[in-house]
Amino acid sequence: MDLPEDGDPLDLDRQVCFPLYAASNLLNRLYRPILAELGLTYPQYLVMLVLWKQTPQTVGSLGDMLYLDSGTLTPLLKRMETTGLISRTRDAGDERRVLIDVTAKGRALRSAAENVPAVLAAGIEIDATSVAQLRDQVRGLVAILHGDSKNADTASS
Amino acid sequence: MDLPEDGDPLDLDRQVCFPLYAASNLLNRLYRPILAELGLTYPQYLVMLVLWKQTPQTVGSLGDMLYLDSGTLTPLLKRMETTGLISRTRDAGDERRVLIDVTAKGRALRSAAENVPAVLAAGIEIDATSVAQLRDQVRGLVAILHGDSKNADTASS
DNA sequence: CACAATAATATTGTTCACAATATTATTGTG
DNA sequence: CACAATAATATTGTGAACAATATTATTGTG
Structure with a gap:
């Protein structure tokens, strides 16, 4: 009774993508x-999460991890350079590349960012199990959409 | 073993919101x-889905259904008016309201849009059961985020 | 009826997100 | 080594999203 055959395929309630779209907007609004x-903005926060883990990165490596391209990242990184959180320097070994690094100011921001997940979680009434389940399912979809079919076992066993 | 206690809370892989953000971007790219x-753009498509179901709508009613506000909708609807898909007229009964209606051109677009879901589904290798499961889980999150706590029983209790 | 309070939409300014294209550097093939 | 092919980043132009604010219309209270 949930098959795509019966009912209108153009019904908003049938769409899978709409809840994802809405959730993404609502979460961004919460963040x-x-x-x-x-x-920070949300995508800037994501860049910092990557940089706090490993540095330096390139525009391309950031794009690979965040599923974004230079058209989005270049201006975003320039803004972050302006606010003093990161540095952008041409790679001497390969002048095509731009190395992205955290500045002292960016590094100092980490401790303040550490309770962001907790503050956010406090604003959402959902238990940890549901969250983990949801995360893994959406992650499976991302893997499929990105063509990493290796990780595409959303709910299989 | 999946508790938020162990490990770094700022690890990109632990984030719930990032997969949602990425999935939303990737899906938009696919659409x-x-x-x-x-x-059409994706949010414009959503507006048409609503209008094909029931007409007329107001800016506010569209916003309620799509979780958007006038700051997003007004310019979007103006663009759709320019392309001739919808009409925007002040409500004579309450001049604050703007009635949004489909034009003949907008109505004619429906048949062409009917196979959009199928074309899209063809581009994603995922079974219907997983999709429905994912959809319902994300929908639960949206309900929580929006404060509709009535529908917030993703997996609670 | 006056007029504050509220409601609905519009405007402004900033930051994404993207496709298409341009720019510059490196690699590969002869 | 020349020079086409490729790779990495940047630029351009369009369309969202959003917070904050402005504008206009209606409602409610006296």
Whole structure:
């Protein structure tokens, strides 16, 4: 009774993509004021998460991890350079590349960012199990959409 | 073993929101060329889905259903008016409201849009059961995020 | 009826996200 | 080594999203 055959395929309630779209917007809206205190937007926060793990990165390596391209990242990284969180320097070994590194200011921001997940979680009434389940399912979809069919076992066994 | 306690809370792989963000971007990227043939963007497509179901709508009613506000919808609807898919007229009964209706051109687009879901599904290798499961889980999250706690029983209790 | 309070939409300014294209550097083939 | 092919990043132009604010219309209270 949930087959795509019966009913209108153009019904908003049938769409898979709409809830994802809505959830993404709503989450961004929830993150915004929290991250604003750190002087970050959500995609900028994602860049910092990567850089806090491993540095330096290139525009391309950031794009691979965040599923974004230079058209989005270049201006974003320039803004982050302006606010003093990162540095952008041409790779001497390969002048095509731009190395992205954290500055002292960017490194200092880490401790303040550490309770962002907790603050956010406090604003959402959902238990940890559901969250993990949801995360893994969406991750499976991302893998499929990105063509990493190796990781495409959303709910299989 | 999946508790938020162990490990770094700022690890990209632990984030719930990132997969949702990535999935939303990737899906939009997938929709874009398909909808471009109809002269639509994804949010414009969502507006048409609503209007094909029930008309007229107001800016506010569309916003309620799509979780968007006038700051996003007003310019979007103006563009759709320009392309001739919808009409925007002040409600005579309440001049604050703007009634959004489909034009003949917008109505004619419906049949062409009917196979969008199928074309899209063809591009994603995922079974219907997983999709439905994912959809319902994300829908649960949307309900929580939006404060509709009535529908917030993703897996609670 | 006056007029504050509220409601619905519009505007402004900033930051993404993207396709298409341009620019510059490196690699590969002869 | 020349020079086409490729790779990495940047630029351009369009369309969202959003917070904050402005504008206009209606409602409610006296």
